[in-house]
Amino acid sequence: xxxxxxxxxxxxxxxxxxxxxxxxxxxxxxxxxxxxxxxxxxxxxxxxxxxxxxxxxxxxxxxxxxxxxxxxxxxxxxxxxxxxxxxxxxxxxxxxxxxxxxxxxxxxxxxxxxxxxxxxxxxxxxxxxxxxxxxxxxxxxxxxxxxxxxxxxxxxxxxxxxxxxxxxxxxxxxxxxxxxxxxxxxxxxxxxxxxxxxxxxxxxxxxxxxxxxxxxxxxxxxxxxxxxxxxxxxxxxxxxxxxxxxxxxxxxxxxxxxxxxxxxxxxxxxxxxxxxxxxxxxxxxxxxxxxxxxxxxxxxxxxxxxxxxxxxxxxxxxxxxxxxxxxxxxxxxxxxxxxxxxxxxxxxxxxxxxxxxxxxxxxxxxxxxxxxxxxxxxxxxxxxxxxxxxxxxxxxxxxxxxxxxxxxxxxxxxxxxxxxxxxxxxxxxxxxxxxxxxxxxxxxxxxxxxxxxxxxxxxxxxxxxxxxxxxxxxxxxxxxxxxxxxxxxxxxxxxxxxxxxxxxxxxxxxxxxxxxxxxxxxxx
Ligand SMILES: Cc1cc2nc3c(=O)[nH]c(=O)nc-3n(C[C@H](O)[C@H](O)[C@H](O)COP(=O)(O)OP(=O)(O)OC[C@H]3O[C@@H](n4cnc5c(N)ncnc54)[C@H](O)[C@@H]3O)c2cc1C
Numbered sequence: 001x002x003x004x005x006x007x008x009x010x011x012x013x014x015x016x017x018x019x020x021x022x023x024x025x026x027x028x029x030x031x032x033x034x035x036x037x038x039x040x041x042x043x044x045x046x047x048x049x050x051x052x053x054x055x056x057x058x059x060x061x062x063x064x065x066x067x068x069x070x071x072x073x074x075x076x077x078x079x080x081x082x083x084x085x086x087x088x089x090x091x092x093x094x095x096x097x098x099x100x101x102x103x104x105x106x107x108x109x110x111x112x113x114x115x116x117x118x119x120x121x122x123x124x125x126x127x128x129x130x131x132x133x134x135x136x137x138x139x140x141x142x143x144x145x146x147x148x149x150x151x152x153x154x155x156x157x158x159x160x161x162x163x164x165x166x167x168x169x170x171x172x173x174x175x176x177x178x179x180x181x182x183x184x185x186x187x188x189x190x191x192x193x194x195x196x197x198x199x200x201x202x203x204x205x206x207x208x209x210x211x212x213x214x215x216x217x218x219x220x221x222x223x224x225x226x227x228x229x230x231x232x233x234x235x236x237x238x239x240x241x242x243x244x245x246x247x248x249x250x251x252x253x254x255x256x257x258x259x260x261x262x263x264x265x266x267x268x269x270x271x272x273x274x275x276x277x278x279x280x281x282x283x284x285x286x287x288x289x290x291x292x293x294x295x296x297x298x299x300x301x302x303x304x305x306x307x308x309x310x311x312x313x314x315x316x317x318x319x320x321x322x323x324x325x326x327x328x329x330x331x332x333x334x335x336x337x338x339x340x341x342x343x344x345x346x347x348x349x350x351x352x353x354x355x356x357x358x359x360x361x362x363x364x365x366x367x368x369x370x371x372x373x374x375x376x377x378x379x380x381x382x383x384x385x386x387x388x389x390x391x392x393x394x395x396x397x398x399x400x401x402x403x404x405x406x407x408x409x410x411x412x413x414x415x416x417x418x419x420x421x422x423x424x425x426x427x428x429x430x431x432x433x434x435x436x437x438x439x440x441x442x443x444x445x446x447x448x449x450x451x452x453x454x455x456x457x458x459x460x461x462x463x464x465x466x467x468x469x470x471x472x473x474x475x476x477x478x479x480x481x482x483x484x485x486x487x488x489x490x491x492x493x494x495x496x497x498x499x500x501x502x503x504x505x506x507x508x509x510x511x512x513x514x515x516x517x518x519x520x521x522x523x524x
Contacts, residue, residue: 001458144158237359252286303333
């Protein structure tokens with residue numbers, strides 16, 4: 001594996017412009033980079049923090065067509081996303097799996113209504129269907145969802161959708177991009193767009209680790225900066241139409257006892273018309289999400305009181321128990337980049353993606369969903385090729401296996417370890433040489449010391465947060481346990497990256513400060 005220092009040296013020595021330069025290492029940027037590299041274009045990607053640090057590690061973890069867009073009669077969005085869902089399962093079976101959902105029905109009229117809608121959802125997925133939907137009795141509904149309140153329950157509708165680990169999928173895309181010969185670097189920010197004769201021909205970049213500034217030349221720049229895409233457009237030209245509306249979504253993570261079975265709960269319409277999920281994930285239960293318009297984008301968005309109230313009220317309503325602060329193991333929020341449209345509410349704005357080409361040739365891609373990342377990358381690279389007059393090369397991502405692909409990903413793996421797919425034997429071998437690497441980082445978490453070493457050696461982890469938030473999912477699953485595990489992680493990482501004691505102390509302190517924001521301490 002090439003070290004970060006070697007990647008920076010190669011970037012500095014590059015004389016020929018790159019074919020395609022991607023700014024942003026979330027689902028959209030990584031998807032575009034894989035699309036470009038798999039077609040043979042010389043591609044580089046820069047991410048100013050860590051891969052998937054933004055929205056792409058903060059999703060509801062669904063690989064889905066979006067049942068609620070059916071109600072908006074947006075069949076194209078749903079059908080396209082269902083097709084992508086099918087390809088994600090085929091190309092990354094170690095990261096995506098079929099998940100049963102049940103919609104509880106508290107009125108007799110809602111049974112045929114949602115039963116019909118979910119049958120249409122199943123049929124739209126065609127031969128890439130995950131399974132049949134069916135109407136359940138009240139008794140079977142409660143057997144599937146043992147934690148649910150049974151009063152007034154008339155039955156339920158079972159349907160299938162996909163579930164995944166978003167940040168792990170992003171890391172697998174990074175590895176796929178590297179396997180294809182692409183160059184990616186984290187903690188390097190695009191601070192300016194270089195122009196020649198009014199055309200975007202590169203970026204000015206700043207390395208966050210040592211503060212150095214350098215230029216990267218390219219034939220075309222792709223802006224995949226999520227909710228920050230508008231800032232990048234502004235670097236290119238100071239005056240432009242407002243592009244994005246930003247909406248925040250928050251999740252709570254609760255103990256598995258709230259939803260002890262393997263079936264997820266879907267509430268299609270809460271009292272105020274939202275969709276709410278409770279989903280089993282890595283041994284815990286995720287509940288979310290909300291949809292609150294926000295004025296400013298932040299790298300670490302924090303839950304609003306209104307969101308916490310909404311989640312607490314609805315958990316109490318459906319599970320009959322209001323969780324205390326100690327039962328809420330983690331709270332996290334993400335920001336949706338939605339393409340603006342007049343005075344329309346954020347919850348009504350389209351989840352479809354948009355590609356804009358600036359007069360300079362800067363290609364901006366925004367909107368969309370995790371599930372449609374491949375399609376977004378496909379459309380973006382087609383436009384980028386036109387802008388840069390690159391030779392036409394057909395796409396091959398529809399059937400491209402994602403790094404770690406394995407025919408039988410779960411055969412000998414624990415639920416968590418299956419995310420490593422075909423890399424798992426190599427990961428486990430680390431502790432054959434050093435049995436200390438076999439120890440769990442925390443008794444409440446499934447992660448071992450060897451995962452820290454692996455993420456530094458093979459997955460470009462640079463900080464304690466990279467390891468505990470996105471290489472493992474400790475911070476998202478149990479923030480207090482992640483905080484307790486952090487000193488050990490800092491020591492292993494400092495040794496692995498050959499860092500000083502001062503670095504270890506500072507990086508640990510930074511993590512602890514940020515991690516506090518994931519602990520629920522009641523409403524302020
Ligand atoms: C609460 C919530 C729940 C969701 N749930 C689902 C779901 O269940 N299923 C689904 O399919 N979709 C879901 N989505 C949508 C999905 O998560 C997003 O569409 C997707 O993650 C957006 O990815 P992105 O790459 O565009 O943005 P991001 O992941 O935010 O990536 C943009 C990246 O650009 C980087 N960047 C910004 N400026 C610069 C710069 N100047 N230089 C270098 N790098 C820069 C940022 O650091 C960031 O890492 C959800 C969204 C939200 C908010």
